[in-house]
Amino acid sequence: MDFSFEAISAEDYDRQRSSYEPLTDALRRLIDVGIHTEVDDATVQEALRHLEAAEDLLGRVQRSGRSTLRHADTGRPVAWANPAVGLRNAIAPPxxxxxxxxxxxxxxxxxxxxxxxxxxxxxxxxxxxxxxxxxxxxxxxxxxxxxxxxxxxxxxxxxxxxxxxxxxxxxxxxxxxxxxxxxxxxxxxxxxxxxxxxxxxxxxxxxxx
Amino acid sequence: MDFSFEAISAEDYDRQRSSYEPLTDALRRLIDVGIHTEVDDATVQEALRHLEAAEDLLGRVQRSGRSTLRHADTGRPVAWANPAVGLRNAIAPPxxxxxxxxxxxxxxxxxxxxxxxxxxxxxxxxxxxxxxxxxxxxxxxxxxxxxxxxxxxxxxxxxxxxxxxxxxxxxxxxxxxxxxxxxxxxxxxxxxxxxxxxxxxxxxxxxxx
Missing domain, CATH: 3.10.129.10 (Hotdog Thioesterase)
Incomplete structure (x- = not known):
């Protein structure tokens, strides 16, 4: 188990948060809307094309290596991905x-x-x-x-x-x-x-x- | 607490499942891709426009009333929305x-x-x-x-x-x-x-x- 952390500066943290958080929020709204939608199949297909386009765009550059970062100022793990607290994980409330x-x-x-x-x-x-x-x-x-x-x-x-x-x-x-x-x-x-x-x-x- | 159920025919269940399940699968892939993306802010904005378009499309008709259905053949609840087993809830593995x-x-x-x-x-x-x-x-x-x-x-x-x-x-x-x-x-x-x-x-x- 690898518990080493990479530091992230407060500035980088804020920049990444303001860029990526609206994306996760949009996914949270989509999860809710997706559960209860009753649109017809043609509309589902149209929505699906948008989701696939978004997946293609976001997949172009993916983080490699360590996914666990430690905030340079607070010393606490950033845990972007965590399913309970992750600001970048749409599963998390957060x-x-x-x-x-x-x-x-x-x-x-x-x-x-x-x-x-x-x-x-x-x-x-x-x-x-x-x-x-x-x-x-x-x-x-x-x-x-x-x-x-x-x-x-x-x-x-x-x-x-x-x-x-x-x-x-x-x-x-x-x-x-x-x-x-x-x-x-x-x-x-x-x-x-x-x-x-x-x-x-x-x-x-x-x-x- | 309301535990009455609305029956869903096997045919309706299959139709809804084949229409909506690919949507939930696309959202599951987007959750994963979204956690680890490192694309620049312009690309995030472009992806966000697609997500908002999909949200708008899927929000046009939303299920009202009872969200709990019982499969007419098996007698078991369908639980589309459940966060552990819901085929229509992207939070569920399922x-x-x-x-x-x-x-x-x-x-x-x-x-x-x-x-x-x-x-x-x-x-x-x-x-x-x-x-x-x-x-x-x-x-x-x-x-x-x-x-x-x-x-x-x-x-x-x-x-x-x-x-x-x-x-x-x-x-x-x-x-x-x-x-x-x-x-x-x-x-x-x-x-x-x-x-x-x-x-x-x-x-x-x-x-x-």
């Missing part, structure tokens, strides 16, 4: 993680129709995805230390409404190579899912501690 | 769930670069998403009975390689309103994540049993 001085994390974001399980409700597995991510963030000091999920338990109190949600997490305690983290997913009516995770420092990173 | 006569389920599918967490490895939360889904499928008899995740525990044995994976699940036992399910995620080298879940029949569905 969560923007806020790190508090006490080490805790929180994120407020929206889970729209693409994350639906039972009609009107967030898919239970999406709750698991966002909680696994934010517990991992808090356990690893904002992904600055390699820590992997060992075990995570999710307790579903009730369904989570589609729409604006909040995820939060904090470290309960650390014991040797284990970090115990806890977190919550909340919708507009309060806590919906509770998570407890044990995160492990991998053997190759232990002598560094 | 998992195609196979139901065995003994009630167990399995699915073989590919987790490509859009599902990456640590470099080269599947995001732990994506493992949680696919296992929550397949345990829910097996606990609910292929989503034919309303059962919701009560608790799920995921044990990560090691990282899951990006690429082809297999998820499988079976019911261990049932006790009153609780169904206990177990499952595994495997990559080309064996089991990577183990899941145990308790699924609950909601109060409103209990008198029907």
């Amino acid at each position: 969560m923007i993680i806020n790190h508090e001085p006490d080490g805790s994390c929180w994120s407020e974001f929206t889970l729209g129709p693409a994350y639906e399980g039972p009609p009107g409700w967030v898919h239970g597995g999406i709750g698991a995805l966002v909680l696994d991510h934010i517990l991992g963030e808090v356990a690893s000091g904002g992904l600055t230390q390699p820590r992997f999920t060992g075990t995570i338990t999710l307790r579903y109190h009730r369904g989570t409404h589609l729409g604006p949600v909040r995820a939060e997490a904090f470290v309960e305690r650390s014991e040797g190579v284990k970090t115990f983290a806890r977190g919550y997913l909340k919708d507009d009516e309060g806590v919906t899912v509770e998570a407890d995770g044990v995160f492990i420092t991998p053997a190759w990173a232990r002598d560094a501690g | 998992m195609i769930i196979n139901h065995e006569p003994d009630g167990s389920c399995w699915s073989e599918f590919t987790l490509g670069p859009a599902y990456e967490g640590p470099p080269g490895w599947v995001h732990g939360g994506i493992g949680a998403l696919v296992l929550d889904h397949i345990l829910g499928e097996v606990a609910s008899g292929g989503l034919t009975q309303p059962r919701f995740t009560g608790t799920i525990t995921l044990r990560y044995h090691r990282g899951t390689h990006l690429g082809p994976v297999r998820a499988e699940a079976f019911v261990e036992r049932s006790e009153g309103v609780k169904t206990f399910a177990r499952g595994y995620l495997k990559d080309d080298e064996g089991v990577t994540v183990e899941a145990d879940g308790v699924f609950i029949t909601p109060a409103w569905a209990r008198d029907a049993g």
